[in-house]
Structures are given as C-alpha cells and as structure tokens.
Amino acid sequence: RKEVEQDPGPFNVPEGATVAFNCTYSNSASQSFFWYRQDCRKEPKLLMSVYSSGNEDGRFTAQLNRASQYISLLIRDSKLSDSATYLCVVNSAGGTSYGKLTFGQGTILTVHP
Amino acid sequence: GAGVSQSPRYKVAKRGQDVALRCDPISGHVSLFWYQQALGQGPEFLTYFQNEAQLDKSGLPSDRFFAERPEGSVSTLKIQRTQQEDSAVYLCASSLAGFTGNTIYFGEGSWLTVV
Numbered sequence: 001r002k003e004v005e006q007d008p009g010p011f012n013v014p015e016g017a018t019v020a021f022n023c024t025y026s027n028s029a030s031q032s033f034f035w036y037r038q039d040c041r042k043e044p045k046l047l048m049s050v051y052s053s054g055n056e057d058g059r060f061t062a063q064l065n066r067a068s069q070y071i072s073l074l075i076r077d078s079k080l081s082d083s084a085t086y087l088c089v090v091n092s093a094g095g096t097s098y099g100k101l102t103f104g105q106g107t108i109l110t111v112h113p
Numbered sequence: 114g115a116g117v118s119q120s121p122r123y124k125v126a127k128r129g130q131d132v133a134l135r136c137d138p139i140s141g142h143v144s145l146f147w148y149q150q151a152l153g154q155g156p157e158f159l160t161y162f163q164n165e166a167q168l169d170k171s172g173l174p175s176d177r178f179f180a181e182r183p184e185g186s187v188s189t190l191k192i193q194r195t196q197q198e199d200s201a202v203y204l205c206a207s208s209l210a211g212f213t214g215n216t217i218y219f220g221e222g223s224w225l226t227v228v
Contacts, residue, residue: 004155008153042221043204043219043220043222044156044204044219045219046217087155087156100158100161100169101146101148101156101158101217103148103155103156103157104155105153105154105155106154106155
C-alpha cells in the first residue's frame with residue numbers, strides 16, 4: 001500500500017463547478033500536510049497547508065482528519081486556470097530534524113468552458 | 114533568476130551511459146532535496162543534504178545513483194550505467210533551514226530519457 005493515496009482522476013468539470021479531492025495517508029506519525037499544484041511539465045508548487053481546524057484560501061478549502069488519516073481539498077467556482085495536477089503531500093519526518101515530503105500520485109483536474 | 118536552477122533541462126542518454134544532473138539551489142539555502150518523478154506519478158524522495166552533509170540517502174533506488182554537494186551549495190546527482198527505468202524527471206528542491214513545507218522551492222527539473 002502506498003503511503004499517500006489519491007484518486008488519480010481525471011476529473012473533468014465545467015467552469016463554475018465545485019470539485020473535491022480526497023487523500024489518505026498511512027503513517028500515523030505524519031506531522032504536517034499540504035496540497036501542491038503541478039502544471040504540465042512544470043515543478044510542484046505549494047497551494048496550501050492543511051490544518052486540523054480546516055483552512056480556506058479564497059476558493060480553496062482544505063481539511064484534515066487525523067483520526068481517519070484523511071485529507072481533502074475543495075475547489076469552488078472552478079476556473080479554467082485551475083486545470084492542473086493536485087498533489088496531496090505529507091511530511092513524514094518521523095522525528096528527524098528535516099521533513100521528508102511524501103507525495104501522492106496526483107489528481108488530474110481539467111476545467112472546461 | 115533567484116529560484117532553484119537545474120541543468121540540463123532535457124537529457125537523452127543511451128542505455129549504459131553515465132549522466133550527471135546539476136542543481137543550483139537558492140543562495141543561502143541549507144537544505145537540498147532530490148526527488149524522482151516518473152510519468153503519471155508523484156515525486157518520490159531520493160536524498161537529502163544539510164549543507165554538505167548527506168543526511169539521508171534512503172530513497173536512492175540502487176548503487177548506480179550517487180549524489181554529492183561538496184561545498185554545501187551546488188549539488189550533482191549522478192546516475193551510472195543508465196537503464197530505461199531511470200527515465201523520469203529529476204527534481205531538486207531547497208529550503209532555507211530544515212523544512213517547513215511553506216518554504217521549500219522546487220526547480221523545474223531535469224527530464225531524463227534513456228533509450
């Protein structure tokens with residue numbers, strides 16, 4: 001079983017739609033959680049961190065459920081520019097002084113007119 | 114630019130050839146990571162440097178892979194006797210100190226194709 005699992009999609013949605021991505025992780029000692037965005041042939045870039053209390057950044061809402069080891073990302077009012085691969089990322093530092101990022105497979109989103 | 118710079122951007126190697134991939138991290142960044150991203154997959158950790166010290170190389174897939182950062186700045190990932198399964202994007206990332214997720218910066222990657 002992979003340490004971080006995501007539904008690879010692809011998700012094809014019209015502009016204005018709401019879309020939700022889910023992710024599960026297996027290492028209960030994981031300390032921090034993120035969503036990254038990766039455009040085609042580009043590097044991953046941090047979209048937002050994920051906190052247990054939930055956090056929102058404009059049209060994007062991230063949630064973390066530590067008990068279920070489950071992370072979600074909700075995108076409201078989808079834009080064409082949201083088309084990308086969304087990567088669920090877990091910091092599985094495991095007591096080290098640095099963070100080793102573990103990435104999910106990525107979920108492909110295509111927003112169409 | 115001021116970002117993480119990687120070279121070459123694209124490399125085609127014949128099977129059995131040795132390759133060297135270079136990473137110039139952001140100036141002053143202590144931490145440097147190498148990741149491997151196969152087509153359709155997320156990046157996978159290869160190795161981590163803190164300054165010139167390689168603190169973790171647990172992700173290197175075989176002894177054909179070797180990384181160094183001799184002066185604590187530029188890093189090189191070397192792959193000896195390349196195989197087709199080595200075809201991937203090799204991403205370098207750096208952060209100022211340790212890691213906080215919010216401050217890790219990736220380069221655009223070196224795209225390696227082994228034929």
